[in-house]
Amino acid sequence: MSARKIIATIALCATLGVIGYLFSSAFRDAIQYYVTVAELQAAPPPAGRILKVGGLVKIGSLHHEGSAPVVYHFIVTQGALELPVRYAGLVPDTFHEGGEVVVTGRLGSDHEFIATQVLAKCASKYQAGK
Amino acid sequence: MLSELGTHCLILLLPVAVYAAGMMLIGARYRDAKLYRAGTIASFAVTGLLTLASALLIAAFVRNDFSIIYVQEYSNRALPLFYKVAGLWAGLDGSLMFWAWLLSIMGSIALFTLRHRLPRHLPYINLVVMLILAFFALILLFVANPFATSFAIPFDGKGLNPLLQAPEMVIHPPMLYLGYVSGSIPFAIIVAGLLAREMDETWLAAVRRWMIVCWFFLSVGNLLGMYWAYVELGWGGFWAWDPVENAAIMPWFIATAALHSIIIQERRGLFKLWTVCLGVLVYLLTIFGTFLTRSGIVQSVHAFSNSTLGVYFACFLALSMVASFTLIWRRRHLLSSGHHLETMISKEGMFLLNTIFLTLGSFAILVGTMLPTISEWIGGARLTLGPSFFNKVMTPFGIALLLLAGFGPIMAWRRGARAQIWRSVRGAACVGVAAGVLAFIFGVRDIFATSAIAAGSFALAITLGELLRGVRRIRNPLPTQLPRNMQRRLGGYIVHLGMLSIMLGFVGAVYQAETSVHLKEGEKIAWHGYDITFNGLRYKSNDNLEAVAGELALTKGGRSIATLYPARFFYKLSEQPTTEVDIHHALTHDFYTIMGAFEVDDHSAEFKFFYNPFVSCLWWGGIILILGTMVVCWPGKKSEHAPS
Numbered sequence: 121m122s123a124r125k126i127i128a129t130i131a132l133c134a135t136l137g138v139i140g141y142l143f144s145s146a147f148r149d150a151i152q153y154y155v156t157v158a159e160l161q162a163a164p165p166p167a168g169r170i171l172k173v174g175g176l177v178k179i180g181s182l183h184h185e186g187s188a189p190v191v192y193h194f195i196v197t198q199g200a201l202e203l204p205v206r207y208a209g210l211v212p213d214t215f216h217e218g219g220e221v222v223v224t225g226r227l228g229s230d231h232e233f234i235a236t237q238v239l240a241k242c243a244s245k246y247q248a249g250k
Numbered sequence: 251m252l253s254e255l256g257t258h259c260l261i262l263l264l265p266v267a268v269y270a271a272g273m274m275l276i277g278a279r280y281r282d283a284k285l286y287r288a289g290t291i292a293s294f295a296v297t298g299l300l301t302l303a304s305a306l307l308i309a310a311f312v313r314n315d316f317s318i319i320y321v322q323e324y325s326n327r328a329l330p331l332f333y334k335v336a337g338l339w340a341g342l343d344g345s346l347m348f349w350a351w352l353l354s355i356m357g358s359i360a361l362f363t364l365r366h367r368l369p370r371h372l373p374y375i376n377l378v379v380m381l382i383l384a385f386f387a388l389i390l391l392f393v394a395n396p397f398a399t400s401f402a403i404p405f406d407g408k409g410l411n412p413l414l415q416a417p418e419m420v421i422h423p424p425m426l427y428l429g430y431v432s433g434s435i436p437f438a439i440i441v442a443g444l445l446a447r448e449m450d451e452t453w454l455a456a457v458r459r460w461m462i463v464c465w466f467f468l469s470v471g472n473l474l475g476m477y478w479a480y481v482e483l484g485w486g487g488f489w490a491w492d493p494v495e496n497a498a499i500m501p502w503f504i505a506t507a508a509l510h511s512i513i514i515q516e517r518r519g520l521f522k523l524w525t526v527c528l529g530v531l532v533y534l535l536t537i538f539g540t541f542l543t544r545s546g547i548v549q550s551v552h553a554f555s556n557s558t559l560g561v562y563f564a565c566f567l568a569l570s571m572v573a574s575f576t577l578i579w580r581r582r583h584l585l586s587s588g589h590h591l592e593t594m595i596s597k598e599g600m601f602l603l604n605t606i607f608l609t610l611g612s613f614a615i616l617v618g619t620m621l622p623t624i625s626e627w628i629g630g631a632r633l634t635l636g637p638s639f640f641n642k643v644m645t646p647f648g649i650a651l652l653l654l655a656g657f658g659p660i661m662a663w664r665r666g667a668r669a670q671i672w673r674s675v676r677g678a679a680c681v682g683v684a685a686g687v688l689a690f691i692f693g694v695r696d697i698f699a700t701s702a703i704a705a706g707s708f709a710l711a712i713t714l715g716e717l718l719r720g721v722r723r724i725r726n727p728l729p730t731q732l733p734r735n736m737q738r739r740l741g742g743y744i745v746h747l748g749m750l751s752i753m754l755g756f757v758g759a760v761y762q763a764e765t766s767v768h769l770k771e772g773e774k775i776a777w778h779g780y781d782i783t784f785n786g787l788r789y790k791s792n793d794n795l796e797a798v799a800g801e802l803a804l805t806k807g808g809r810s811i812a813t814l815y816p817a818r819f820f821y822k823l824s825e826q827p828t829t830e831v832d833i834h835h836a837l838t839h840d841f842y843t844i845m846g847a848f849e850v851d852d853h854s855a856e857f858k859f860f861y862n863p864f865v866s867c868l869w870w871g872g873i874i875l876i877l878g879t880m881v882v883c884w885p886g887k888k889s890e891h892a893p894s
Contacts, residue, residue, distance in 0.1 A: 128594075143614065143643055150639030154622070154632035172634060190768065190847065190856050209766060210846040210858050213413075213484075213828050224636075 152224060157201040164227060173203060174222040182217050196223060207235040215240035252310045253318050256397035259303040264387040267296050271380035278373035286373055293376050296383055297354040304351045307344060307396055311337040317403045320344055320396040326409035333410055336420045340410055343396035350386035352431040360435050367452050374442035382434055385566050393559050412821050412828045418478040426471030426498055430536040432464040433501055437533030440526055444581045457529060458512045465505040466879050472498055473872040484829040484844050486764060486860035491640040496619040497539035503612035504532045507605035514601050523585040530574045537567050592665050600658040611647040645698045648753060652705035655746055656712045682708030702757050710750050717743045737881060744878030751871030758864030771853035778861045780841060781805045787848060796820045800845045800855045804834055816845040839863045
């Protein structure tokens with residue numbers, strides 16, 4: 121093998137290594153787990169894990185407090201199970217009681233879900249499936 | 251009435267398309283001109299049928315024919331005419347028919363324009379287009395008939411989602427669809443080349459030309475999508491790595507790679523296999539993109555969902571993939587280059603790296619997008635990746651591409667002398683380093699942002715230098731140089747300038763700042779150099795909606811800058827209010843405001859402010875990119891036209 125080939129091979133391996141490292145580190149920080157309320161209540165996930173929970177906003181559970189920023193409290197239901205959620209920030213237009221939501225965030229110490237993002241789906245209009 | 255006619259069009263579509271494909275195949279096999287002519291007529295009939303069906307659907311929208319379920323779902327009597335026409339592509343079923351219609355038109359244009367240049371390829375090109383159309387005819391007939399009717403005819407329809415009632419939203423989907431659809435044409439030409447065993451310069455020129463068309467519409471479609479997200483969705487940004495956005499950007503990456511690979515094949519006859527593979531990948535990704543958006547396989551805010559359709563698309567995709575790669579494998583002897591890449595330190599080397607990085611980047615996006623689905627199939631937890639994954643992975647690719655955009659233009663073909671390269675880049679390298687240092691001094695401390703600015707300035711310096719040299723060359727052309735090639739080259743550099751501007755917009759997004767506040771009437775706060783005073787709520791209403799706006803006075807050091815009215819619209823026919831943002835565009839940044847909940851009695855409202863550096867660079871870059879593409883395609887003296 122000539123010296124140039126060796127250099128080229130080393131360069132290739134180094135590039136692939138760097139790409140692999142970036143990929144895996146980005147992966148670790150960005151990974152989010154879809155969980156159900158039942159799973160959350162049965163076994164609390166490791167602290168700091170980013171979770172996504174989908175469900176319906178319980179009617180009558182939504183209230184807000186504070187001013188800068190406004191903090192919303194509501195309950196996400198999956199069947200009979202309930203998960204209290206806290207979210208600071210603006211909620212999307214499509215968010216309303218009884219609507220379908222996906223909340224992203226972490227489980228707080230007091231079993232309240234601290235959401236960093238609230239995605240709402242509009243059941244009737246937004247190109248609904250059949 | 252309209253629905254019956256429409257359904258009949260769709261029923262006829264499938265046999266006519268299959269007939270056209272059959273005639274093309276047999277006609278090409280036995281070189282029978284009569285069969286070929288019959289097939290051509292049938293393929294124009296397919297275009298005619300789809301045109302008629304689309305016209306019927308538009309007519310149904312305009313005439314408020316609510317017996318058709320699709321019209322019920324996406325229109326109502328009060329909807330402005332403009333949006334009724336857009337109903338053709340507002341929903342799942344209609345958009346699939348729209349897709350097929352566009353493809354049939356594109357196919358006809360390709361048949362017409364290539365009739366003298368590629369007569370031997372023509373039957374095969376038509377064959378591929380007809381097979382794709384037959385697939386769409388199948389799903390339109392059995393899974394997604396936009397003319398399906400309901401027994402009960404409601405008095406009024408459900409109306410179009412207010413978020414979609416925006417001019418950009420009317421232009422954006424057709425542009426993106428044109429991009430998706432036009433990916434099929436270079437694919438058809440490539441397959442035709444393989445089937446006819448003829449891949450000469452004229453063939454490559456046709457592939458290139460249609461790849462430019464595809465790339466252009468994908469670029470414009472993506473940029474319009476970003477613009478719509480920015481001004482309409484009201485979350486302060488323009489790109490969220492949503493699966494649907496990813497679906498649209500992946501073919502763009504590969505189309506960009508294919509265009510660069512084609513240039514190498516034209517000039518040096520290298521990478522033939524690679525060019526063909528990239529062309530096939532573009533097509534597969536456009537179908538995959540349509541599949542991703544239409545099947546509901548990934549969770550997305552704006553994905554349509556229909557699971558049976560997913561199965562059809564998955565089968566079609568698998569079939570296309572297996573068929574194309576089998577064909578490439580069987581024709582591999584035609585795709586060997588004869589000679590080799592001499593060294594990576596050459597123009598060819600830079601172009602090759604560029605295509606590899608673009609492909610890897612696209613692959614990373616694919617993995618990130620499909621992870622939730624894959625992880626569920628494997629049986630593990632349902633995982634998903636946040637936007638930070640894509641941002642982190644794509645940033646190094648972006649910086650590498652910027653560096654290549656700098657090195658590519660100045661490298662010599664085949665083998666460059668190192669001293670020569672150094673002499674060509676040293677000025678630009680100084681500019682790049684200086685820009686990086688300046689950015690660092692002015693507070694850009696993110697290592698990736700600083701590197702991107704340095705690499706981008708390096709590429710900018712080289713591109714501008716080459717542009718100037720090129721303009722001088724056009725005045726005093728070298729005897730060996732074709733004016734047409736020079737024009738293409740200059741157009742390419744202009745497109746690069748547009749891309750540099752767009753990249754600056756992306757770098758700026760790293761430094762986006764946001765704050766939420768609750769303000770009472772007359773209250774004033776200072777943020778990012780602005781003093782913002784809330785002057786109270788303003789009300790307005792018309793037949794369609796009621797609007798509540800918060801009046802914000804922007805001042806800087808006592809000098810009045812702008813008055814903004816972020817608002818909330820309450821449509822009378824929709825339970826869902828919309829957020830209407832208001833933006834102050836300054837030279838280096840946007841001041842972006844949103845109003846959240848408001849209290850009428852209390853005279854107070856919740857606001858969110860964003861400070862978005864360099865967002866306008868995206869839109870300016872887009873305009874430069876369009877201009878550059880026009881320079882590339884502008885008809886010049888026909889130096890490359892083969893005598894026929």
